[in-house]
Amino acid sequence: MRKLLWLLPVAIILCACPFESKVPLAAAPVEPVDTTMLGYWYGIVKDGSDYFGIEALDISKQSDSTYSIVRYGKAIKGDIILPDTAYFTGFASYVGDLKFMNVESTIVLVENRRNKQPIITKEKVYYMAKFEMRNDTLQLKTISESFSPTKKIFSSPEQLKETVTDLLSQKKNIYDDLYSLSYRKIPKPQPFKSF
Numbered sequence: 001m002r003k004l005l006w007l008l009p010v011a012i013i014l015c016a017c018p019f020e021s022k023v024p025l026a027a028a029p030v031e032p033v034d035t036t037m038l039g040y041w042y043g044i045v046k047d048g049s050d051y052f053g054i055e056a057l058d059i060s061k062q063s064d065s066t067y068s069i070v071r072y073g074k075a076i077k078g079d080i081i082l083p084d085t086a087y088f089t090g091f092a093s094y095v096g097d098l099k100f101m102n103v104e105s106t107i108v109l110v111e112n113r114r115n116k117q118p119i120i121t122k123e124k125v126y127y128m129a130k131f132e133m134r135n136d137t138l139q140l141k142t143i144s145e146s147f148s149p150t151k152k153i154f155s156s157p158e159q160l161k162e163t164v165t166d167l168l169s170q171k172k173n174i175y176d177d178l179y180s181l182s183y184r185k186i187p188k189p190q191p192f193k194s195f
Contacts, residue, residue: 018176019143024102024126025164027157029065029091034133037067041138041183057138057183066091069103095164101140103127128164130175136185147174 041057055073062068066089073084089104104126111119129142147167154160167174 018127018129019145019147021126021128021154021160022124023154023157023160024091024093024104025095025100025128025157025161026091026093026102029063029093029102031092031094032065033061033063033067034092035061036133037138039185040188042186043181043183058188062089067101093161095161095168098130098168099132100128101131103129138183138185140181140183141175142180143174144176147172 037059038061039059041059043055043057055071058070058072060068069088069090071084071086071088073086074081086105090101093100093102104124106122107125109121109123111121113119127142129140131141132139143164148163154163164174
């Protein structure tokens with residue numbers, strides 16, 4: 001039996017049920033890095049329950065067409081504060097006029113076996129979110145886990161993009177309504193110096 005042992009959470013998909021794919025919306029990064037996205041972004045998240053999260057994204061240029069994304073997070077659930085930092089690679093692609101971020105992550109799967117060492121494997125996955133820049137605000141909407149009524153596994157970026165295009169042209173909501181995030185660009189906080 002395979003169990004998800006550890007999943008790197010990402011800011012744009014923190015506590016929602018995001019769509020997870022083995023392929024991104026584009027075969028390769030080709031869009032140039034948007035320099036207005038680079039910097040330190042701060043946001044506060046509420047997902048509709050008593051779960052609040054405070055998080056920040058540090059987005060930098062990794063190559064001419066890819067971003068390095070570091071997510072610094074802290075979640076408060078009742079009396080427990082859970083710190084969290086995760087590292088990702090992202091690249092932009094378009095579906096029509098809409099700009100999406102393809103976020104690459106790695107999940108670790110553990111297959112427990114009776115009286116034997118478990119088998120541990122790593123798997124690359126992608127999450128997608130539509131994003132818009134307005135002045136100093138970055139707005140993100142994740143593609144929901146239930147965006148496709150058929151729940152099929154996509155074998156190519158072209159197949160995934162075609163499905164997203166079809167659903168958007170039919171005016172279907174493919175986004176997670178509870179998890180739409182806004183971040184404000186702020187100067188990156190400097191570490192505290194001890195006395």
